Amino acid sequence: MAVDTTAAPGARDVPDRAPLLEVDGLTVEFRSGAGRVRVVDDVRFTLDRGRTLGLVGESGSGKTVTSLAVMGLLPPRSSWVEGSVRLDGQELVGAAGAELTDLRGRDIGMIFQEPRRSLNPAFTVGEQIAEIARRHLGLSRKDAWDRAVEMLDTVHIADAARRARHYPHEFSGGMCQRVMLAGALVCRPKLLIADEPTTALDVTVQARMLRLMNELQADFDLGILFITHDLGVVAEMADDVAVMYAGELVEQAPVDDLLIRPDHPYTAGLLGSSPDVQGHVERLRSIPGSVPAVGAWPAGCRFHTRCEHARPGICDTDPVALADGGPGRRARCARSGVLHLEGVGVDA
Numbered sequence: 001m002a003v004d005t006t007a008a009p010g011a012r013d014v015p016d017r018a019p020l021l022e023v024d025g026l027t028v029e030f031r032s033g034a035g036r037v038r039v040v041d042d043v044r045f046t047l048d049r050g051r052t053l054g055l056v057g058e059s060g061s062g063k064t065v066t067s068l069a070v071m072g073l074l075p076p077r078s079s080w081v082e083g084s085v086r087l088d089g090q091e092l093v094g095a096a097g098a099e100l101t102d103l104r105g106r107d108i109g110m111i112f113q114e115p116r117r118s119l120n121p122a123f124t125v126g127e128q129i130a131e132i133a134r135r136h137l138g139l140s141r142k143d144a145w146d147r148a149v150e151m152l153d154t155v156h157i158a159d160a161a162r163r164a165r166h167y168p169h170e171f172s173g174g175m176c177q178r179v180m181l182a183g184a185l186v187c188r189p190k191l192l193i194a195d196e197p198t199t200a201l202d203v204t205v206q207a208r209m210l211r212l213m214n215e216l217q218a219d220f221d222l223g224i225l226f227i228t229h230d231l232g233v234v235a236e237m238a239d240d241v242a243v244m245y246a247g248e249l250v251e252q253a254p255v256d257d258l259l260i261r262p263d264h265p266y267t268a269g270l271l272g273s274s275p276d277v278q279g280h281v282e283r284l285r286s287i288p289g290s291v292p293a294v295g296a297w298p299a300g301c302r303f304h305t306r307c308e309h310a311r312p313g314i315c316d317t318d319p320v321a322l323a324d325g326g327p328g329r330r331a332r333c334a335r336s337g338v339l340h341l342e343g344v345g346v347d348a
Contacts, residue, residue: 019046025083054238109184113196115176126164151182174205263331
């Protein structure tokens with residue numbers, strides 16, 4: 001069965017407001033021996049309020065480092081961040097540590113892949129959520145506790161007042177992720193960053209989690225930066241997609257456009273290797289090779305060593321710029337004007 005994108009979130013109108021999140025020329029380097037190695041290179045994207053940007057790529061593509069740079073969570077003594085990250089017009093790159101600490105939790109909420117590792121086993125889930133409310137909202141102990149119970153109820157945890165007194169080990173993986181979501185949203189932030197939040201969940205629980213995030217996004221007018229390697233999740237969740245490979249953005253597009261007509265061979269390869277996007281197919285395609293090691297990126301297009309469409313003298317010489325390809329679309333491919341890549345079908 002082909003993917004039905006006719007009712008996907010990407011069909012919503014783009015809000016006529018200034019972007020909530022603006023990332024411009026983001027570059028990240030880490031200490032390596034006596035020098036530096038670049039892991040994220042000139043990344044640019046925007047995210048509007050009430051919309052979801054899917055940041056997609058294989059392991060090693062740079063998407064998690066990008067999200068950590070946005071949050072200001074990279075180690076200051078062994079990393080260098082250049083470029084601009086603006087949240088609602090406020091510059092975050094170069095901001096003081098105390099300022100970033102205040103923003104995280106209050107204006108930026110975060111959920112991660114393994115919630116049990118982020119929850120403290122020594123405290124009840126209610127205490128952990130209430131502490132966030134006390135720290136960032138200045139609430140009393142009682143009011144913060146009431147707010148924690150309210151948020152657990154908001155994320156559809158039954159009998160929230162009783163369950164707030166339970167410890168993380170008394171919850172399933174899916175319920176722990178709901179607890180993390182309650183904590184991330186307790187201060188009603190502007191931006192939610194979700195780094196592979198459904199990877200450790202089974203398919204049924206994953207679907208419920210995605211529906212819940214969509215529901216809360218509408219209620220809170222949230223902008224969501226959703227990091228994942230799963231294009232099936234992107235098709236379900238995102239309005240727009242930014243695809244990363246070897247530290248660079250290689251394609252950006254509204255989700256419907258990207259699924260139907262990818263402009264970069266790497267994106268087409270991801271679509272062809274994803275069963276959740278392809279539906280019923282006789283055989284999934286694979287992308288040969290693997291993402292090159294950081295610091296060992298090939299000359300020219302960084303994907304050309306794995307690309308069946310690459311041509312000597314065209315793809316393996318000069319760096320390729322991220323070029324406009326229509327409304328909301330950009331691609332980093334030296335042959336994007338002549339290639340006709342296969343996407344996925346759309347149900348009528």
